Amino acid sequence: MSALTVKDVTKSFGAQPVLRGVDLEVASGALAAVLGPSGCGKTTLLRVVAGFEQPDSGSVTVGGRQVTGPGRAVAPERRRVAVVPQEGALFPHLTVAENVAFGLPRRARRGARVGELLELVGLAGYGDRMPSQLSGGQQQRVAVARALAPAPDVVLLDEPFSALDAALRAAVRADVRAALHAAGATAVLVTHDQEEALSTADVVAVMRDGVVVQSGLPQDVYRYPKDVDVARFVGEAVVIPATVRDGVVWTPLGHLPLTQTAADGMGTVVLRPEQVHLVDPADGLPARVVDTYFYGHDASVRLEVHCPGEVRLPVVCRTQGELPEEQAVGVRIVGPVTWFPEGTAAA
Numbered sequence: 140m141s142a143l144t145v146k147d148v149t150k151s152f153g154a155q156p157v158l159r160g161v162d163l164e165v166a167s168g169a170l171a172a173v174l175g176p177s178g179c180g181k182t183t184l185l186r187v188v189a190g191f192e193q194p195d196s197g198s199v200t201v202g203g204r205q206v207t208g209p210g211r212a213v214a215p216e217r218r219r220v221a222v223v224p225q226e227g228a229l230f231p232h233l234t235v236a237e238n239v240a241f242g243l244p245r246r247a248r249r250g251a252r253v254g255e256l257l258e259l260v261g262l263a264g265y266g267d268r269m270p271s272q273l274s275g276g277q278q279q280r281v282a283v284a285r286a287l288a289p290a291p292d293v294v295l296l297d298e299p300f301s302a303l304d305a306a307l308r309a310a311v312r313a314d315v316r317a318a319l320h321a322a323g324a325t326a327v328l329v330t331h332d333q334e335e336a337l338s339t340a341d342v343v344a345v346m347r348d349g350v351v352v353q354s355g356l357p358q359d360v361y362r363y364p365k366d367v368d369v370a371r372f373v374g375e376a377v378v379i380p381a382t383v384r385d386g387v388v389w390t391p392l393g394h395l396p397l398t399q400t401a402a403d404g405m406g407t408v409v410l411r412p413e414q415v416h417l418v419d420p421a422d423g424l425p426a427r428v429v430d431t432y433f434y435g436h437d438a439s440v441r442l443e444v445h446c447p448g449e450v451r452l453p454v455v456c457r458t459q460g461e462l463p464e465e466q467a468v469g470v471r472i473v474g475p476v477t478w479f480p481e482g483t484a485a486a
Contacts, residue, residue: 141200142167142325143188143293148197148207157183158194159349165293165327165342170319171335172328172357174373175346181329184346185295188327189222190215202292221286223296228282229270235281236266242289256284260318275303276311287322294319294326301333308382312339332363333373337361345369361411363398367479370409376440377415377454381408381478388478391446392424392454396475408476412439415456416471423469426454431462438462444470 143165150158153166157180165171173181186192188199190206190213198208201220219241229238239256240248257263260280270278279299286294299307299315317340319326330336336343337357343353353365364370367378381390383401388394390408397408416423417440429441437459444452454470 141165142169142202143171144198144200145184145188145365146198146200148184148187148194148199150180150187150192150194153313155275157349158187160197161346161349161351163344163351165325167325167339168320169324170316170328170339171342171344172330172340173351174330174333174336174344176331176372179346180349181346182253182297185222185327185329188293189220189295190218202207204382219289219292221291221294222287223279223282223286223294223299225298226302229285231270233266233270234266235262235270235273238270238281239266239284241285241290252288256287257281258308259287259321260284261314262360264380272362274307276307279303279311280318283318287318287324292325294324296326296328298330299328299480301330301332301338308335309338315339337373343373345372347372347394363477364409365411375412375455375457377410377412378407379410379452383478388476389452390476391448391452392444392470395472398475398477401478401480404480406480408478409474410472410474412457413453414472414474414476415442415454415457416473417456417463418469418471420467420469423471426468426470428463428466428468429453433462442468442470 145161145323148158148161161184173184175181183192187194193212194207199206201218205211208220219285239253243252257266260283262277262280300312303311308412312335328340340357343357344351345360353360353369359371370376376460379390381388381406383403388397388408424444424446426444428444429443432439437457440456440458442454444454446452
């Protein structure tokens with residue numbers, strides 16, 4: 140059962156179209172990430188679902204009830220939709236417990252609900268503190284607890300971790316994900332951060348130019364992108380020219396297995412940096428290390444691969460452990476690649 144259905148929603152500001160026919164469906168209890176670059180329309184979509192903006196056309200259904208559609212516009216406070224803004228936006232003059240209880244009926248504010256929610260987000264015992272006494276990550280957890288308090292049909296999170304430092308961001312989003320799942324909440328996370336979307340969400344919807352161009356499980360969107368633009372946006376991608384003949388794809392890196400069947404023709408293939416393995420120069424295509432970027436847990440190695448026919452191909456790989464000490468290395472491609480026929484590489 141879908142808790143949220145957005146169907147063919149359009150929205151323009153003056154002569155500028157922002158949403159061009161958005162379709163999105165989020166199952167009950169799922170956490171969906173709407174992923175896209177700045178200006179693609181994802182925040183406008185969130186505001187339409189919340190009721191802060193009215194669409195020009197299309198419909199929004201929340202919990203089986205249409206809240207936006209032809210001749211219908213349910214007020215934001217009656218939609219059973221909660222919003223967690225970017226900065227948390229806690230009331231500075233209220234305690235943590237009072238902030239969480241704010242959206243509850245008056246008689247329920249002194250019940251057990253507030254304590255249960257604070258425990259759910261890992262802040263048991265913090266009820267008497269003021270927001271100014273909390274870290275940024277703790278404030279975001281309180282904002283999530285406040286959103287969950289009235290048991291809304293859908294929780295909307297607008298880039299809720301963007302103001303946190305990198306080390307704190309991963310821990311807070313893991314805690315928020317756990318709290319949303321424990322509460323059985325349906326949530327939509329708006330983000331431009333690919334790692335955040337892929338690691339946090341149950342479903343990822345990629346937006347571009349005001350439409351959802353691909354939606355699915357994070358691993359499917361990453362492994363089977365709809366086009367080259369999606370492949371490049373959801374992670375690092377190695378894009379190389381290729382030709383399919385008799386079901387075999389030929390590239391400057393040799394013939395490679397495909398993720399799908401393909402008709403003969405010219406085009407491109409996409410592979411991921413983790414498919415590029417560094418080997419002894421005698422065991423792979425010869426390559427020259429151009430640069431390395433060390434991240435601690437792993438590193439990116441920029442290569443120039445010397446392919447047959449005097450082709451020099453820029454390639455990036457990911458590696459763990461010791462970085463290559465020699466400039467000359469070998470390259471081997473592992474696993475299937477995704478094929479895009481000529482003229483259809485981007486939608």
